[in-house]
Amino acid sequence: MKKLVLLPTPEKLEYLDGIFKFTQSGYIVIEDRTIFTSAKRLKSFIFDALHKENSIIIRGENYQNQIVRFIQKLSLSNQEYELVIEQDGIFIYYNQPEGAFYAVSTLKQIITSCDNNLPCLHISDKPVYKTRGLMLDISRCKVPTMDTLYKIVDMLADLKINQLQLYVEGFSFAYPSLKKYWENITPITGEEIMELDRYCKDNYIDLVPNQNTFGHMEPWLMQEEFRTLAECPDGFTFQDCFIKNPRCLNPLDQKSIEFIKTLTDDMLGYFTSKYYNVCCDETLELGQGKSKELVDKVGLGRVYLDYLLKINEIVKSNGKKMMFWGDIIKEYPELIKELPEDIIALEWGYNPDQPSDESCEKFKNAGVPYFVCPGTASWNSVLGKTDQMIKNITRAAVTGIKFGAIGLLNTDWGDDGHWHPLPVSYAGYAFGAAMSWGPDNNQSIENLEDYLNVHVFKDRNMVMGKFVLEAGNYYLHEEKYINNITQIVQLLYNSFDNLNVVSDTTIEGFQNVIDYLDEKCKMLKCSDMQCEDASLIFNEYSTAIRLVSHGAKAGIFKSSDENYKKSKAKELKEEIEHIIFDLKAVWLKRNKTSRMAESLQRLEDFKMGYGRSI
Numbered sequence: 001m002k003k004l005v006l007l008p009t010p011e012k013l014e015y016l017d018g019i020f021k022f023t024q025s026g027y028i029v030i031e032d033r034t035i036f037t038s039a040k041r042l043k044s045f046i047f048d049a050l051h052k053e054n055s056i057i058i059r060g061e062n063y064q065n066q067i068v069r070f071i072q073k074l075s076l077s078n079q080e081y082e083l084v085i086e087q088d089g090i091f092i093y094y095n096q097p098e099g100a101f102y103a104v105s106t107l108k109q110i111i112t113s114c115d116n117n118l119p120c121l122h123i124s125d126k127p128v129y130k131t132r133g134l135m136l137d138i139s140r141c142k143v144p145t146m147d148t149l150y151k152i153v154d155m156l157a158d159l160k161i162n163q164l165q166l167y168v169e170g171f172s173f174a175y176p177s178l179k180k181y182w183e184n185i186t187p188i189t190g191e192e193i194m195e196l197d198r199y200c201k202d203n204y205i206d207l208v209p210n211q212n213t214f215g216h217m218e219p220w221l222m223q224e225e226f227r228t229l230a231e232c233p234d235g236f237t238f239q240d241c242f243i244k245n246p247r248c249l250n251p252l253d254q255k256s257i258e259f260i261k262t263l264t265d266d267m268l269g270y271f272t273s274k275y276y277n278v279c280c281d282e283t284l285e286l287g288q289g290k291s292k293e294l295v296d297k298v299g300l301g302r303v304y305l306d307y308l309l310k311i312n313e314i315v316k317s318n319g320k321k322m323m324f325w326g327d328i329i330k331e332y333p334e335l336i337k338e339l340p341e342d343i344i345a346l347e348w349g350y351n352p353d354q355p356s357d358e359s360c361e362k363f364k365n366a367g368v369p370y371f372v373c374p375g376t377a378s379w380n381s382v383l384g385k386t387d388q389m390i391k392n393i394t395r396a397a398v399t400g401i402k403f404g405a406i407g408l409l410n411t412d413w414g415d416d417g418h419w420h421p422l423p424v425s426y427a428g429y430a431f432g433a434a435m436s437w438g439p440d441n442n443q444s445i446e447n448l449e450d451y452l453n454v455h456v457f458k459d460r461n462m463v464m465g466k467f468v469l470e471a472g473n474y475y476l477h478e479e480k481y482i483n484n485i486t487q488i489v490q491l492l493y494n495s496f497d498n499l500n501v502v503s504d505t506t507i508e509g510f511q512n513v514i515d516y517l518d519e520k521c522k523m524l525k526c527s528d529m530q531c532e533d534a535s536l537i538f539n540e541y542s543t544a545i546r547l548v549s550h551g552a553k554a555g556i557f558k559s560s561d562e563n564y565k566k567s568k569a570k571e572l573k574e575e576i577e578h579i580i581f582d583l584k585a586v587w588l589k590r591n592k593t594s595r596m597a598e599s600l601q602r603l604e605d606f607k608m609g610y611g612r613s614i
Contacts, residue, residue, distance in 0.1 A: 005113045006106060007430055007451040008127075008160060008437035009444070016120035018087040022052045026067035029057055035070045037202055038100045042068065045108050050116050068092065070100055079162075080126035083107060085118050098204045102160050109158070112455055129400070131371065131407030132436035133163030134429060135210065135277075137379075139172040140414035141599035143188055148422065148590040149196055155426070157203035158455065159433035163409070164200060165277055168211040168267075170219025172594075175266040181223065186592035193270040201272070208323070209271045212279040213260045213311055214249055215286075220259075221246040229256050236285035248283045250290045251307035261314050268318045276318070277346070278311050280304075281325035301332030305339075312340060326370060330359050336366040346409060348373035350484070352391035360403035371407040372400035376428025377472075378420045379413040380485035382544050384472030389428045394443060397435035408436035415484075416493055417599035419547070419583075421540035422590055426456055427468055445469070457537065458530040467523040471541070474548060477516045479509035488513065488551035491558075493602055496609025502558045510555040517549050536589050543582045550576055554606065565613045573610035576603060 006013075028039045039056045046052050054067060066089060073082070073093040081103035082093035090107070094100035106125065110118055134156060138144060144152070156164060171182035174189040193207075200207040221230045222245055230246035237243070249256040268276060286304060287295035295303050308324065315322040326345035329336055339345070345368050349355040355372050363370040374396035377385035393410065400408055410432030412425045430451055434442035449465035457464040475486040482490055488510075491501045524541055531537070550572070557568055580603050587596050 002114050002117075003450070004110060004119060005447070005450045005454045006109050007442070007447060007455070008434040009441040009447060010106065010123045010125040011438055011441060012122075012124040014122045016086070016122060018120045020085050020087055020090065020118040020120060021116050022046060022050055022054075022067060023065065024052060026054050026065040027057050028054050029059065029066050029069040031070055031072050032058060034097050035094075035100050038097065038104045039068075039070065041101075042104045042107065045104075045111065049111050052116075070094065077126055079130065081106075081123075083121075083123040083125075085110070085120050085122075087120060090118075098162070101157075101204045105158050105160055109455060127160065127437045128439065129397075129405070129408045129436045131163055131409075132161050132433060133165060133208075133371070133407060133409040134161055134432065135165040135167055135373075135409055135411045137167045137412060137414035137418065138188060139167055139169045140416065140418045141595040142414055142418035142587070143172055143186060143592045143594040144422075144590060145592055146192055146195065150199055152422075153196070153200055153203055153205060155429065155456070156205060156433070159430060160437055161429075161433050162204055163206045163208055163407070165208045165210040165409070167279075167413075169216045169279075173211065173267060175263060177262055177266050181220075186594050190267075190270040197270065197272055206273050206275070207271060208273045208275045208277055209267055209320075210277040210279065211263060211267060212281075213263070214251070214278075214280040214307065215247055215283040216279065216281070217249055218245050218247045221249075226259065229253055229259060230289070231283075231291060232285045232289035236288050238284045243284075246285070248285045251286070251303055252291050252294065257310055257314070260311060264314050264318060268320060274319070274321055275323055275344070276315050276320040277323040278315065279325055280308055280311065281327050281348075283328060299332070301329070301335045304328050305332075305335050309340070312343060316342075323371075325373075326359075326363065330362050333362045333366070336362055336368055339366070339368050341367075343368075344406070345370040346373050347371065347405070348375075348411065349396070350375040350377065350388075350392055350411075352388055352395060354392065355396055355399055357399060357403065360399055360405065364403045369406050371409045372396040372405045373409045373411055374432065375411040375413065376425045376432070378425045378428060379415045379418070380489050381472075381475060382419050382424070382486075382489055382548050383474055384420065384424045384427065384468075385475050385486070386427065386469045386472030387476060389472070390431060390445065393428070393432050393435050394439070397439040401439065408432070410436070417602070419489070419599070421544055421586060423468075423537050423540055424472070424544065427452060427472065430456070456531065457527070457534070460528040460530060461526055463523055464527045464529060467520060467527065467541075470523070471517070471520045471545065474513055474516055474520075477513050479505045486548075488548055488555065491555055492547075492551045492606065496606050499558055502555050505555065505559070507556050507559050510552040510559070513552040514549050517545050517552075521545050536586065539582070540586045543579065543586055546575075546579050547583070550579060569610045569613035573607055573614070576607050576610070580604065580607070 030039050068090045070092045076095040078096040081099040083103045084091040092103040172187045174187045197207045220226045231248040231250045235244040287300045312322050322343040326347045347355045374393045377389035452465035453459045453462045478487040480487045494501050
């Protein structure tokens with residue numbers, strides 16, 4: 001019998017004697033219409049996987065050949081289920097429809113793992129976190145197509161994720177009132193949101209509106225019409241660096257509130273969720289400009305909180321419950337207690353030692369409901385940071401339970417142009433889902449690797465899972481660790497002529513990364529993926545490896561003498577030109593055009609830099 005690969009790993013699994021096989025035709029029996037969605041999903045999968053046709057009926061005690069039976073069991077909690085496979089049938093016990101849906105997700109994985117020789121077993125399962133979410137950045141140049149978003153929802157449904165947020169800043173949503181700012185960059189539209197919202201509902205996923213409303217307002221504040229709303233219209237200083245573009249709204253200007261109300265009113269009608277994430281994080285220049293006098297008088301925390309409460313009034317007027325990032329308010333624990341009871345704080349942190357006990361304890365002690373929010377560590381890496389992702393998500397899941405978090409929201413950011421292809425984040429999606437379902441049973445990296453092989457990539461040679469996880473650890477072979485970015489990606493992001501990024505790094509150090517990725521490329525070529533987008537995934541990873549390897553070659557180039565540069569400049573210029581061409585090709589397979597040219601401009605600049613050395 002084939003190895004059973006389940007993720008999330010169930011809370012309890014007991015094997016029984018015997019196997020079960022689906023016959024050519026039979027009945028899937030449901031209690032009532034509330035379970036029809038789950039039954040239809042199961043019917044469709046059985047047909048696709050095994051070519052067995054079944055009919056769905058309600059109850060039908062006297063029907064023969066009842067293959068799967070859904071049975072309501074009121075003693076179970078809302079998301080809990082029991083799955084029993086016996087030699088003569090399959091029984092799914094549930095209380096609420098979502099429990100039945102999650103049982104089908106598990107049964108799908110059993111069928112995928114074992115074909116039509118299902119082991120008899122008894123599973124009892126329920127999640128630790130009632131809310132298990134994913135946030136996808138659609139604002140740093142890359143806006144997914146609807147087909148891509150549907151496929152993401154399908155994956156999340158199989159992983160028992162029940163919340164999805166699409167991060168919006170700037171012009172990635174088609175605001176009806178502000179069409180002139182987005183009409184040339186293919187944002188996601190209100191109509192598309194309504195379609196996606198319905199699709200999410202069918203998969204027991206809550207599509208939560210998300211947009212920044214305080215910090216991270218640079219795209220708007222760079223426009224002449226809105227620049228006067230900035231806290232520091234002419235730039236500001238942060239960590240001893242001058243930043244010329246304003247990012248934070250002036251919280252004292254009533255027009256700031258009116259502007260946020262316009263954005264909110266334009267967006268929220270397309271969502272059925274009762275929640276709304278207003279973000280309000282990283283207000284870097286708050287207190288340096290127009291609010292300085294008041295901040296000096298009453299404190300930055302008070303000014304921040306007063307603005308947050310005004311935003312909450314807008315949220316409540318739209319019939320929603322507010323979520324917000326908790327990075328600012330947690331620095332003022334005496335003010336956390338003043339937060340309204342009906343809002344949810346989001347405690348984020350993406351390093352291996354985050355979130356901290358201290359931060360989580362602040363929200364717990366104040367009685368404020370909160371989520372822990374780790375990350376996939378995909379951004380600013382191209383190939384991911386596997387080790388950091390594993391440690392960060394594990395830390396968040398365990399610490400959140402310890403200090404009473406009510407949910408886990410995994411984040412997949414797209415900082416600085418969103419260069420990483422979507423499949424680089426799949427391992428983070430899967431591990432985040434598993435750990436938010438049950439940390440005690442889901443810390444096995446071997447199981448994550450098997451899940452990627454069997455259920456995501458469908459690799460007959462069982463190498464893709466290991467390849468993905470190991471390729472995502474190339475950063476451990478760099479000589480210099482940099483927070484929130486890899487050394488090689490930082491090199492590619494910087495000006496071609498900036499030599500600071502190669503200081504304290506040897507040519508041998510860059511060569512070690514090239515050699516490491518050459519070995520990973522051999523693994524990739526040994527794969528035999530059978531998923532429907534196998535060729536695209538192969539091209540995405542091949543291009544990503546070439547880009548990182550090129551970054552290492554650029555490090556060697558910058559560190560070498562003029563003779564070496566003259567001998568290599570033309571070759572490297574042609575190489576980066578081919579990489580840019582291929583990056584555009586794979587970008588357009590999953591995403592709208594959006595701001596692709598802006599994202600890849602740094603690489604175009606790199607190409608021109610080589611030209612100056614020829």
